[in-house]
Amino acid sequence: MSLDINQLYVSVCGSDTFFTFRGEITSERINAILEDIEAKLANISSEVRMQKKVYNILVECLQNLYHHADTVPVDLIEQLGNNYGMVVLKKLDKGFSLKVGNFVVNDKVKFLSEKIEKLNSLSAEALKEMYKFILTYQKLSPKGGGGLGLIDIARKSNHHLKYYFYPYDDTYSFYELDIIIV
Amino acid sequence: MDTLLIEGTPKTPTVRFDASKGxxxxxxxxxxxxxxxFYKPLVDWLESYAKEAKPQTQVNIQLEYFNTSSSKCILDVFKKLEVIHKANPSVTINWYYDQDDEDMLEAGQDYESIIRVPFKMMEVTG
Structure with a gap:
């Protein structure tokens, strides 16, 4: 039986969410989400340092969805729209949990898994050096992506990244990235 | 040379490049x-400014947030400033960061280690 995307969203949300969104990720939608989250973060008594980290990481995640989410499987386009993304933010006793998800073509699963495993294996100092190396030597893609988003998320979150690929069909999987921000 | 003035928006910074004041x-x-x-006109402006740079150029970078896409463009801005600095007119980059924002301080230090222009880390309190 193939993945039920609605059921997955419900189970990822669970209870006690701080902010949730699922739907098409457009530039306007990103603006609205950021505005909403900034206001919510300002309303809780969390330290400014944490508010900035959450906002910064969220910006990268949303823009990753905007630039890199693959199209939605044909049989789901009517229901989910073309550039579907999922965002679930929860406040923890210490820090925040941010889960983001999007469809990817199965060809990318190995590359993404290896990239995240690599980042998880690096020390803070090694992540910093990798960031600086790519910043210095890699050109921006025509879309404006710099290959730095995941590294920046890993650096700022101070925590290992978790990821899941839920197979949908022969072409697509749903990619979920779980970030703990401490 | 014309001053480059761009009003800030929720997603883009306020820009003030004033050749007469350096x-x-x-x-x-x-x-x-x-x-x-967004950054192309800024880099183009600096390329022209390099031909008539003031003996001293003061650079003030006071960003609340920037994304990784901007980080590369900011590096391009700094590379233009590095060319000016190498050609003798002096350039100083003042990198402002909020006292609670260690990530912004670290970002400034990253640039400082890449670009051969003097940086001053300016902590903003309160």
Whole structure:
């Protein structure tokens, strides 16, 4: 039986969410989400340092969805729209949990898994050096992506990244990235 | 040479590049989805300014947030300033960061280690 995307969203949300969104990720939608989250973060008594980290990481995640989410499987386009993304933010006793998800073509699963495993294996100092190396030597893609988003998320979150690929069909999987921000 | 003035928006910084004062300022947020388009006129302006740079250029970077797409464009801005600095007119980059924002301080230190222009880390309190 193939993945039920609605059921997955419900189970990822669970209870006690701080902010949730699922739907098409457009530039306007990103603006609205950021505005909403900034206001919510300002309303809780969390330290400014944490508010900035959450906002910064969220910006990268949303823009990753905007630039890199693959199209939605044909049989789901009517229901989910073309550039579907999922965002679930929860406040923890210490820090925040941010889960983001999007469809990817199965060809990318190995590359993404290896990239995240690599980042998880690096020390803070090694992540910093990798960031600086790519910043210095890699050109921006025509879309404006710099290959730095995941590294920046890993650096700022101070925590290992978790990821899941839920197979949908022969072409697509749903990619979920779980970030703990401490 | 004309002053380059761009009003800030929720996603792009306020820009004030004033050749007559030798002043280069970026303030606010830089989180556009595609930063190349925003930064191109800034880099072009600096290329022209390099031909008539003041003996001293003061650069003030006071960003609340910037995304990784902007980080590369900011590096391009700094590379232009590095060329000016190498050709003798002196350039100083003042990198402002909020006292609670260690990530912004670290970002400034990253640039400082890449670009051969003197940086001053300016902590903003309160």
């Amino acid at each position: 002043l280069v300022e970026l303030k606010g947020r830089s989180i556009p989805e595609n930063s190349i388009e």
